[in-house]
Amino acid sequence: MNGQIEHTLRGSWTSSGAAAAPLSPSSLRWLRQRIGLVETTTPAVPSSLLEVPGSSFADTARAELEALLGEAHVLVDTASRLGRSGGMSYSDLMRRREGAELAVPDAVLLPSDPELVQGALEICARHDIAVVPFGGGTSVVGGVDALRGGKSAVVALDLVRLDRLVSLDPDSRIAVLQAGMRAPEAESLLAAHGFTLGHFPQSFERATIGGFAATRSAGQASSGYGRFEDMIEGVRLATPAGEWRLGTAPASAAGPDLRHLAIGSEGSLGVITEVAVRVRPAPRRTRYEAVVVDGWQVGTDAVRALAQDRVLADVTRLSDPTETEVQLAMAGQLKARALANVLRAKGIRNPCLLVLGWDAGSRAELKHRRSATLRALRDVRTVRLGRAVGESWKSHRFSGPRQRDALLDRGVCVETLETATHWSGLSELRSAVRTALVRNLQSGSKPPIVMCHVSHAYETGASLYFTVLAPRDSEQALAQWKRAKEAACDAIAGRGTISHHHAVGVDHRPWLGVEIGDVGTSVLAAAKRAVDPTGILNPGKLIRD
Numbered sequence: 001m002n003g004q005i006e007h008t009l010r011g012s013w014t015s016s017g018a019a020a021a022p023l024s025p026s027s028l029r030w031l032r033q034r035i036g037l038v039e040t041t042t043p044a045v046p047s048s049l050l051e052v053p054g055s056s057f058a059d060t061a062r063a064e065l066e067a068l069l070g071e072a073h074v075l076v077d078t079a080s081r082l083g084r085s086g087g088m089s090y091s092d093l094m095r096r097r098e099g100a101e102l103a104v105p106d107a108v109l110l111p112s113d114p115e116l117v118q119g120a121l122e123i124c125a126r127h128d129i130a131v132v133p134f135g136g137g138t139s140v141v142g143g144v145d146a147l148r149g150g151k152s153a154v155v156a157l158d159l160v161r162l163d164r165l166v167s168l169d170p171d172s173r174i175a176v177l178q179a180g181m182r183a184p185e186a187e188s189l190l191a192a193h194g195f196t197l198g199h200f201p202q203s204f205e206r207a208t209i210g211g212f213a214a215t216r217s218a219g220q221a222s223s224g225y226g227r228f229e230d231m232i233e234g235v236r237l238a239t240p241a242g243e244w245r246l247g248t249a250p251a252s253a254a255g256p257d258l259r260h261l262a263i264g265s266e267g268s269l270g271v272i273t274e275v276a277v278r279v280r281p282a283p284r285r286t287r288y289e290a291v292v293v294d295g296w297q298v299g300t301d302a303v304r305a306l307a308q309d310r311v312l313a314d315v316t317r318l319s320d321p322t323e324t325e326v327q328l329a330m331a332g333q334l335k336a337r338a339l340a341n342v343l344r345a346k347g348i349r350n351p352c353l354l355v356l357g358w359d360a361g362s363r364a365e366l367k368h369r370r371s372a373t374l375r376a377l378r379d380v381r382t383v384r385l386g387r388a389v390g391e392s393w394k395s396h397r398f399s400g401p402r403q404r405d406a407l408l409d410r411g412v413c414v415e416t417l418e419t420a421t422h423w424s425g426l427s428e429l430r431s432a433v434r435t436a437l438v439r440n441l442q443s444g445s446k447p448p449i450v451m452c453h454v455s456h457a458y459e460t461g462a463s464l465y466f467t468v469l470a471p472r473d474s475e476q477a478l479a480q481w482k483r484a485k486e487a488a489c490d491a492i493a494g495r496g497t498i499s500h501h502h503a504v505g506v507d508h509r510p511w512l513g514v515e516i517g518d519v520g521t522s523v524l525a526a527a528k529r530a531v532d533p534t535g536i537l538n539p540g541k542l543i544r545d
């Protein structure tokens, strides 16, 4: 799987692009009817047609960095710089398709160990060079944009060579992983010792351990394994003020937990070089299945009950009626119609798909946990769809980014955004965001598709994840999405968090103050001054310059 992913590929998820997940004729027909999409093909423009500014990088700084890292690990060629220009949001991908201006780093640094990262930072601080830590480059909030922030130059510090399993303590179930290791490699190295991390975000194939820590990532099995931050025992960072190591015991009362200044710091308070993660025995038995419930409120009440009774399946994912409709339509019109008839016959008017998946160490554990989950659902009217739908969801869980390539080629505005709030405010938040997105994406006579799901549930609340599909405004594609995104963020502010797992980056920064207040903003700024006095680390992201 990972063999298909090129590290520096930016314009699409894989080099085969849309061909990796072509849209079936029936899906296209359905999209034309449903959103008024017109027959069009808008393939990506080749990289050679993109405008790339020259590298303006002082010779003295370059010589010092080459002496430290080796000439081969200070790259100034166009392809290398272009390969670290921006992340993978809809706007990032559209910018490349439209040949719009890109934030291109002046150079790419490739250190191979934590000491070299520290050394490179010190050289950059001396020469007033901005440093953008670059993991898998899958940020969807502008987190890896090569912004200069008033500095003399900007470099992408790519952690791809920090890819080792440093140590494994099977008794404590802790693995120390270098930050540039990608999720598939981490899983396969841990599997060789009988362990798993259990972190499976949709960006699994490209994203890195350091990136997960830096953004407070959440994987699809977060209900069972926890968010990435729950897995972190310790972190090692390079900062312009010196090396910083955090986390020495499973729990501590030695003041505030400073690990949480590093976790979610998005490269603005240091470069994470190693992460000590809690690992779990690899599952021996798994089971994924799906049920349908009648209506969003019934579904969220059911998921709330599972969370509050502490019997959530490891994967618990509830789609709203629109997302359920789209999933069925994309799976094939005949199947969708047949299932809709069955559900209607059973009295289900607003089908909402609920996928449940358990990972267990034994058949007995699986049986026990599954029974507990299903028992908690006994008062909810459900139609069981069985294992085929659940297993199909599991086998396609990383195909979304490929399907996005195909939709982009067909002129669709396709993007996601996410938030979270407490149970009591969840439905109001969903309605407010839906309304904002529908109003701001509507162009023709047909409304855009705005779908939503809950995939991370807690005792006190849940996340909401929205996906939009609308005909792209071919004249103003970037402005079309910007308007909708801003309206959605306005709707979220004050009702929920501006990000449940995508982080703040550039895109969410205008709304962060509403969430953390003036005091919180000053605390972040003070922490930045302490570790990065000249402000070279990832300017323009998370913290106001």
Ligand SMILES: Cc1cc2nc3c(=O)[nH]c(=O)nc-3n(C[C@H](O)[C@H](O)[C@H](O)COP(=O)(O)OP(=O)(O)OC[C@H]3O[C@@H](n4cnc5c(N)ncnc54)[C@H](O)[C@@H]3O)c2cc1C
Residues within 6 Å of the ligand: 087, 088, 089, 132, 133, 134, 135, 136, 137, 138, 139, 140, 143, 144, 159, 179, 180, 200, 201, 202, 203, 206, 207, 208, 209, 210, 211, 212, 213, 214, 215, 216, 217, 218, 219, 220, 265, 266, 267, 268, 270, 271, 272, 273, 400, 401, 501, 502, 503, 505, 538, 541
């Ligand atoms: C198609 C798609 C699906 C996605 N699905 C999910 C999902 O299911 N769950 C989820 O949580 N996220 C998801 N994301 C968002 C993204 O994958 C996550 O934010 C991920 O954690 C980023 O990891 P990365 O290695 O790609 O980091 P990058 O994109 O390289 O960097 C992200 C941020 O962290 C900083 N950073 C990276 N590495 C380091 C380091 N070692 N030290 C300090 N700072 C660093 C960067 O400067 C940047 O600010 C998705 C993105 C895409 C494109």
